[in-house]
Amino acid sequence: MNKDAEFGYKMRQALNQGLDKLGEKVSERLHSDRQAALAHQRVVTRKSRFAGVGIAIETVAFVASSNVRTLLAIMALSVGAMGSYYWNALAQVRENAAIDSALLADELPPSAYLDRGFHAWLERASDSSSQ
Numbered sequence: 001m002n003k004d005a006e007f008g009y010k011m012r013q014a015l016n017q018g019l020d021k022l023g024e025k026v027s028e029r030l031h032s033d034r035q036a037a038l039a040h041q042r043v044v045t046r047k048s049r050f051a052g053v054g055i056a057i058e059t060v061a062f063v064a065s066s067n068v069r070t071l072l073a074i075m076a077l078s079v080g081a082m083g084s085y086y087w088n089a090l091a092q093v094r095e096n097a098a099i100d101s102a103l104l105a106d107e108l109p110p111s112a113y114l115d116r117g118f119h120a121w122l123e124r125a126s127d128s129s130s131q
Contacts, residue, residue, distance in 0.1 A: 019027070103110065112118050 022030070103113070
């Protein structure tokens, strides 16, 4: 504990020892004076904190921090959207590569897949195999 806090603690103990000997009227007066002193201390603290240009600086700092938070959120959403787009594009490329590999490994020429009759035959073949 530092010396100021220790001194404050000892002072409070000394004042509390004599508190029971005081009359009710004196106790009420001390209480009201303490409240007034605390109210004055809060006002002085606020005045010194917001003195002069401090209000403008704090307002600008608050707005700037609010804008920074908004900008960071927008950047995070943008990075997420771009990442999702890239991931989906990569999946599409992999799917197309698998289809291309299957087509190239097959014995049929690519022109057979363009024939309308071939598609009709595939549909009939898949219908008959499912029964």
